Amino acid sequence: MGKAKHTAAASSRRAGVAPGQSDIAAAAKAPELKFYTLKPGDTLWKIAEAVYGHGHGDKYHLIFEANKKLLLSKPGKIFPGQVLQIPPLSG
Structure with missing residues (x-):
């Protein structure tokens, strides 16, 4: 042995x-996994702006793709209390 x-x-x-x-x-x-708990009035665009920085709202699709099973297939179907995984912004 x-x-x-x-x-x-x-x-x-x-x-x-x-x-x-x-x-x-x-x-x-x-990359370290990050999570975001939705609050009233949140949108994926607003969350992308908050986590990726001003001018990066158009990266909302990264958040949607990372949470596709939870969000089903429509980005507008979110509600307060949901916890979303936030993928790293690559590049």
């Missing part, structure tokens, strides 16, 4: 990656 562990560690070193290092790097690169 000890030989198998030694071989796995050695192959990791040969590849230039310390054991467990790739897991840490992947976790560091993974």
Whole structure:
């Protein structure tokens, strides 16, 4: 058994990656999940402006796509208390 562990560690070193290092790097690169609880008067456009910044309301479709199952198929079908996942703004 000890030989198998030694071989796995050695192959990791040969590849230039310390054991467990790739897991840490992947976790560091993974975007943090964000959530938003809808309030009265919210729209997906307003939420996009609030979370992505002024001038980014047109990114509402990212929020819709991330929550498609919850929102069914119509962005206007939202109500206070729903919790939406907010995907990262890429690029």
